[in-house]
Amino acid sequence: MIKLEHVSKYFGPEKKTAVDDISFEVKEGETLVLLGTSGCGKTTTLRMINRLLEADSGHVYINGKEIQSLPPEILRRSIGYVLQNTGLFPHYTVSENIGLVPSLLQWDKNRIRERTTTLMDKLRLPAATYADTYPQQLSGGQQQRVGLARALAADPPVLLMDEPFGALDPLTRISVRREFKALDEISHRTIILVTHDVEEAFELGTRICLMNEGKIQQLGTAADLLFRPANTFVSSFLDPQRLQLELKSLHIRDLWNWLPAATSPVSKQLTAQSTCWEALEAITTQPVSVVYEQEQKLIDGNGLMAAIAAYKN
Numbered sequence: 001m002i003k004l005e006h007v008s009k010y011f012g013p014e015k016k017t018a019v020d021d022i023s024f025e026v027k028e029g030e031t032l033v034l035l036g037t038s039g040c041g042k043t044t045t046l047r048m049i050n051r052l053l054e055a056d057s058g059h060v061y062i063n064g065k066e067i068q069s070l071p072p073e074i075l076r077r078s079i080g081y082v083l084q085n086t087g088l089f090p091h092y093t094v095s096e097n098i099g100l101v102p103s104l105l106q107w108d109k110n111r112i113r114e115r116t117t118t119l120m121d122k123l124r125l126p127a128a129t130y131a132d133t134y135p136q137q138l139s140g141g142q143q144q145r146v147g148l149a150r151a152l153a154a155d156p157p158v159l160l161m162d163e164p165f166g167a168l169d170p171l172t173r174i175s176v177r178r179e180f181k182a183l184d185e186i187s188h189r190t191i192i193l194v195t196h197d198v199e200e201a202f203e204l205g206t207r208i209c210l211m212n213e214g215k216i217q218q219l220g221t222a223a224d225l226l227f228r229p230a231n232t233f234v235s236s237f238l239d240p241q242r243l244q245l246e247l248k249s250l251h252i253r254d255l256w257n258w259l260p261a262a263t264s265p266v267s268k269q270l271t272a273q274s275t276c277w278e279a280l281e282a283i284t285t286q287p288v289s290v291v292y293e294q295e296q297k298l299i300d301g302n303g304l305m306a307a308i309a310a311y312k313n
């Protein structure tokens, strides 16, 4: 769906390298997260995909078509773009902001109104209350949802998101992120999301591309990065949050072979798809059992920790 081949970008008279020969592919419906510390080239990479920046070398393809072959304004109509500071127009109402791209595409007024209302309802901003308000009358979390609705309005197959939850306070950030993940409008889209927040990357990414100094250090699933790091940069980057990330990334089914059998029936609250984090939350009061592939296993604190240790060895 999206393919980068040996893409590089340099800035300034000294041709300082911002992005250094990176290649990756994002499949249809996948969310790829570009993760890394400030200045590692995430935003530059993202902006070369919608041609807000031009690559100095290499090729970018969307659906097999090289993006250079399309005028930037046509290209951008099929790519939703969400920014940290939302980029909403302050003198446009919420519904005018959301309907911007459909208007440019010359949809008729009824279709724009219908689409705007649908999106506002889905994003918990009922049109009756918010359609005629202005962005500055909304909270940060609400403005972020308007920014997302605007990016989704013309139903683009591709969504590029640059620190979309970055301006929100930690609690709002977690709830807006959960809502985003659960949104049916998101599930079928191909998304590239930039963040420096490891937990966010692990929660939202189908795969994660960890960058440093313009280069890809590793591109893989959360489990690849955690348990099969490509180099010491990758493991040290994750170390500060390692325990939490491991508990949230490992599922009961991953540990199945190392968990003890349940000898007597115990209350069942978990499934094999539950994460170890969810299991720990559930077993704070009593052990639980899980049935998977016609076997019943016991989940208690000691058994779970021993199974995690065995999995890692």
Ligand SMILES: Nc1ncnc2c1ncn2[C@@H]1O[C@H](COP(=O)(O)OP(=O)(O)OP(=O)(O)O)[C@@H](O)[C@H]1O
Pocket: 011, 012, 017, 018, 036, 037, 038, 039, 040, 041, 042, 043, 044, 045, 196
């Ligand atoms: N327009 C520009 N002119 C000169 N240098 C730039 C420009 N844009 C980015 N850079 C430099 O390129 C490098 C990569 O920047 P980029 O914004 O892509 O990093 P980032 O990983 O997105 O960082 P952040 O998380 O802080 O946004 C940095 O060293 C930055 O200073």
